[in-house]
Amino acid sequence: MSSRSPSERLLKQALSWFFLLQSESCTDEDRQRFNHWFCKSEAHQAAYAHAERLWSEVDRLKEAADVPGLREARQWRSKRKSINVVGWAVFFLISSVLMRVGWLEYSAETIIYSTQLGEQHRVTLADGSSIIMNTATRLSVRISPLQRKIMLDTGEAIFNVQHEIWRPFIVNAGALQIRDIGTRFNVHKQQAGPILVTVLEGAVEINGVRLNAGYQQYYSPYADPRTLLRPIDIGQVEAWQHxxxxxxxxxxxxxxxxxxxxxxxxxxxxxxxxxxxxxxxxxxxxxxxxxxxxxxxxxxxxxxxxxxxxxxxxxxxxxxx
Missing domain, CATH: 3.55.50.30 (Phage tail protein beta-alpha-beta fold)
Structure with a gap:
């Protein structure tokens, strides 16, 4: 199935089908027409998958007071009212919100940063977070309405994160997914494969496992990570930025x-x-x-x-x- 983002037209169609299938007024004929539309092309299937993901992720925005229509969306979804004049008005309101958020989500730019041998560089992100990059480091940054994603390809960086409840800050390094919990942390991805994660302040979740400040976790494909957790001198880890x-x-x-x-x-x-x-x-x-x-x-x-x-x-x- 294609991994490309759907066009605005296809995403709107997919959202229309998604809302219709959730309603009590959806008939067997509607479901047959949906199956015909869904099976028509991989692009339709990808668009519907995007619509489902977008709806599942919209709950993350519940703390964002400046996004209109989300309360109505959740109420409409839970009560599953029949589609009537009011229902269609809510549908178009929800669709407009999801389309706006969805288009910003999938059109978000990915920016690549890198440093040369012996070079260090500080990057300030749009959300106020910052990244201090060490020598010979390459990473990419993608900030969208629903998430902040960093891909560390190689090298080392310190992440100073502005915590947001509804929009996670995630660093991917190899097979690791590092999620911030009000955090300042250092990640070193070595060329040979091992990865060092050190929490300087707060805590992170690494593949769902919590790591607290003052500890370093060493990840190697050849060793049990439980045996490679140790307390660390934070000043020693931070010294490279000076x-x-x-x-x-x-x-x-x-x-x-x-x-x-x-x-x-x-x-x-x-x-x-x-x-x-x-x-x-x-x-x-x-x-x-x-x-x-x-x-x-x-x-x-x-x-x-x-x-x-x-x-x-x-x-x-x-x-x-």
Whole structure:
């Protein structure tokens, strides 16, 4: 079935059929005519599916005082009155509201934002929410009357959400759907597949499971997420937006992987055991030379650039390089 949004004409037809089928005055002949219309093309089927979804979603707007006709719509639906002069007036009122909301919903623009290696960027959305994007990040934003959807393709971002009861804020990252509950949270989608979600304030629901402030959830296709929940130092997670990387007894392999996110460089360990060494410290995201000189002071290792200056070799300091 086609996933394209229906035309305004087809959506209006679908809404007319939807309301007629809900009424007590709907006859067997009406149902036969509907079946003929419905089976005529995939476009008709897609339009009717949109009409059904639109009606199911309209309840989310019940807190929005500036949208007329919704109370009448719900009353008309629950009482299922026979279609008469008043019923048709309500029908056209409901149809106009649904058409207006529906057209805004399906015509909402999707905007793509991205950052280059080492770049950070702040985006302020129309609803007052903001997104702080870290290095090498790509995401898309779609804000409509019924929902706010973000698709994080790759990279990392902090989401500062203006909570709205009737319009959810949802971030999709891989197989995860992260829904805000009055929230400020960080999402890091790594290239290899694992995803880190950290709640800085408030709470989120991740695929329906609540995660509270001060906790980080690590998602990997190879591990049980229940075993990868841990309390986190919020300041350490937020440090990147201030141009810093904070490490506390962190394995060197993970440290250099972080640095590779900010610089066009690749680290090579001559001995895999070196990658398991740990270090602590705070380093600037844009100051690679300082990190390299500090590394040789903190650990018994030496760093040497390989031909082409795009890779750095790390070996034990007591060996000849």
């Amino acid at each position: 141009g810093q990387l904070v490490f506390r007894q962190t394995r060197l392999g993970r440290v250099v992987a972080e640095l590779e996110r900010y610089h066009p460089i690749h680290f090579v360990f001559l001995d895999p055991a070196i990658a398991r060494e740990t270090l602590s410290g705070t380093f600037g995201t844009d100051d690679l030379p300082f990190f390299l000189s500090s590394l040789e002071k903190i650990l018994p290792v030496r760093v040497k650039p390989l031909p082409g200056n795009k890779s750095l070799l790390i070996d034990w300091a007591d060996k000849k390089m």
